[in-house]
Amino acid sequence: GPDGSGSVYTTGNIYVSSAPAGASAILDGGHSQLFTAGTFRGVEPGTHQVLITLQGFQPYTTTVKVSAGATGNVIATLPPVTSPGGISVSSTPRGAGVYVDDIYMGKTNQVVGNLAAGPHRVVVSEAGYVTWEETVQVRSKEVIPVAVTLVAEVNAASGDLLVSSTPTGASVYIDGNYRGSTPVDDSLDINDLSPGTYTISVKKPGYQEYATTITLQAGRKVQVFAPLTPAEQTAASVEISSTPAGADVFVNNLYMGITPLSFHDVSAGTYTVDIRMEGYVPFSSSGQVIPGQSVHVIAALSPVQTPAPTTKAPTGALAVVMAFVMTGIVCLLVARR
Template identity: 35%
Template sequence: MLKVLLIGITLLVLCAGVPAVAAEMGGDQGWYRVHCNIDGADVYFDGTYVGTTYNGMLDVPVYTTGTPYSTVRVERSGYQTYSGKLPGEPVKGDIADVYVTLQPVEIVGSIHATSNPSGAAIYLNGNYRGVAPLTIKDLAPGTYTLEADRSGYYSDRTTVTVKAGKQSDAQFSLTPIQQYGSVSITSNPSGAFVYMDGAYKGRTPLTLSSVSAKNHNIELDLNGYYDWKTTVSVTSGVTRYVNAQMAAVPPATTGAIDVVSSPAGANVYLDGNLQGQTISGGVFTVSNVGVGTHTVKVSLGGYQDYTTSVDVRGATTSYVSAALQPAPVGATGSIVVDSSPSGAEIYIDNAYKGITPLTVDGVAAGTHAVRVALAGYSDWSTSIQVGAGSTASASASLSATPTPTAAKAGMAPFAVVGALAVLGFAAALRKRD
């Protein structure tokens, strides 16, 4: 009896190592032969377990008269599961091959470490691994301590969890270790205003402490002197000395006058000379005005002239605000006439008024014809609107008349000679009589 039992156990062991075959070849059966690169992989048809691969394959019988299978799935621990379509069902007594390659599942991960600024030394669980940016590979799944260290910056530390087949990221933003020095600033002359990196710090002589160790922009300002600038490099624990020799600004000989009128569009005169017109919503600026006292007149048709004295200082701008008042009804105005060249005759409404340059007063409000004439030049004429109580201006640029041609000029002497000959002949005749 024991002998029979041992034979039975032996047969069971032998059968366990033989590919699964539901029946012998032939009959109403065909076979799928699953080829696999891994032994011990479980095979499923349409989700139903049909056997385990052995010696690189597994034969699965199917009945040609039964419901055909369509999908295959192959699994083994430590490998990625394979899923796919089965080829067409084998015919009676035939074999259809199915080829499956299982890929191993990654069992390690990695950490990618970066730092700002870059170049920080990276330590993994206290062990130096390189300089950021850095990828640390082949790490078993788990939690690790990561530290970044760079000269001049505070160290930073974090924990990172690594998963199989995954890359974890660690980003370090390092904070600089602040270091300080001092800056001692003097100037000639003293009392200059001191600005560091655009911020006011005081007046010279001045010592600044707790200045961060880096480059700083220093600027000194003093009225009557050119601005003085430099860059100073501050080192931790060291005092830097700055001595500014200020250069005096030469006194300015001209200034400017900004003129605003209400309403706009008025003529602006400086010491009787027309400069331009104020614009709507803007300012007319008279530039390069000599230092001293000047007369400014603002004139606009229909309004009374506005006249004031202005003191101009070098390199400064003076201001004039003219609120023009309406001219009285029936009042007269004036016309200022000049010409280039000067010395021309002035006619207003064909009435002679004088020689340019000239201011014609007592002109009735309204439109008037102005003509300027000068021997050797073409007449110049225009129409001008004169407002009551205001001054209008006319500036004539005269054009020289063409000179006679050489041919015409040459005829005059011959004409004179001919005339003299005729007169002489007539006189001779009278004597004979």
């Protein structure tokens, strides 16, 4: 979580939000993954790539410069795919992994819909077979059939890893690199791994991380099932929002990004939140965060009043202060378990 001032920061953060929310954000082609809105933490200073995808919407990619101790922001509006088309992928043998534009879509035979018209990179792969790859032109309101006959490798150079979890939708990391999320009623098929020993991590917010080590042999399959257990509530989550949105947020005098923001795995302790926006009265709130708590900081920012020449009784000023209290200007830390 946010640290107190006085710390020396060697890494930064990247905050990612999208409209609509709930999109997959991938950092540097698979180094890390989250679902919007969220924050990549501990990012090395320098330039990084963020890819945001959501089924039925056009993907968004951008680069963001990260400085130590600072948070870079990626705010994406995803335009819906208009007049989408699809691809129907079948293979011999069946059950091969299908990737469209580097995103895992499931196993053959598989219909992938909601694709924008134009070229899409299709990859079909199965351990023990040569990976098939081609660019397919998708046409609006059509489903393009793609039939693939996989050729067996003479000397299989890779093994096959199948990862499933309960609940599904968990992020799978191999030796620290994000490789996809566990699908419903299926397993994530990763079949480009050379023989060797790998550390598998399965993560989902609100659950304890599942980790195991596997040894993979060429041409062989290894199945990993991750039963995730709910996380013990040692950390808290904090959401910070403002009306209007887009205000600068400082936590313990450290700049964290612009509203709305959400933080997970926040350590217990006392925090001061300052929210500032040009032309509005600054908001400041201090509060105690306890383990397992979900804290919402809501700031209803009020425009800076230009004093009007008047000598009337100060009832209006009192009413304004009361309105501030009612709308959460003075201090609103709504805590709910």
